[in-house]
Amino acid sequence: MPPVDQGLAALLEDLEVRGLLDTTVILMAGEFGRTPKINKGAGRDHCPYALFALLAGGKIARGLVYGETDSGGERPKDKPVLPDDVAATFYQALGIDPKEEYHSPTGRPIQIVHDGTPIREVLPA
Numbered sequence: 240m241p242p243v244d245q246g247l248a249a250l251l252e253d254l255e256v257r258g259l260l261d262t263t264v265i266l267m268a269g270e271f272g273r274t275p276k277i278n279k280g281a282g283r284d285h286c287p288y289a290l291f292a293l294l295a296g297g298k299i300a301r302g303l304v305y306g307e308t309d310s311g312g313e314r315p316k317d318k319p320v321l322p323d324d325v326a327a328t329f330y331q332a333l334g335i336d337p338k339e340e341y342h343s344p345t346g347r348p349i350q351i352v353h354d355g356t357p358i359r360e361v362l363p364a
Contacts, residue, residue, distance in 0.1 A: 251295060264297035264332045268325065275312035288314045292325045297332040300363050323355030331357040 247267065254260040272286035289308045295301075306318040327337035330351055337352040 254296065260296045262297065264299065264329060265295045266329050268292035286313055294328060294361060298362055299332050300361055303361060305358065305361055320358060321355065323352050324358055327352045327355030328357045328361050331362055
């Protein structure tokens with residue numbers, strides 16, 4: 240994934256140089272993980288229990304790796320995080336209360352995050 244690594248590094252460096260990294264939050268994630276094993280079709284199978292997400296900028300702690308997978312790379316070893324937790328952390332980093340109930344122009348209640356809790360270690364005080 241060198242093109243992704245290079246592009247992400249360039250984006251972060253550019254935001255830092257321009258003084259925008261502290262006011263910009265980046266979230267990069269996929270919809271599922273991939274097994275570390277190569278299958279018979281020379282690919283990798285879906286892995287719904289161990290995903291990757293990258294959060295950077297804003298109030299996100301720098302240089303932190305949070306959580307770890309088991310030795311097979313297929314399930315969380317420690318600190319399991321749900322997608323709603325990642326979303327709650329993202330919104331909290333933007334200064335938006337993820338527990339707040341907002342309303343549409345017609346008055347319909349809208350929850351941004353249903354069951355997530357911000358990951359405190361990722362959002363230092």
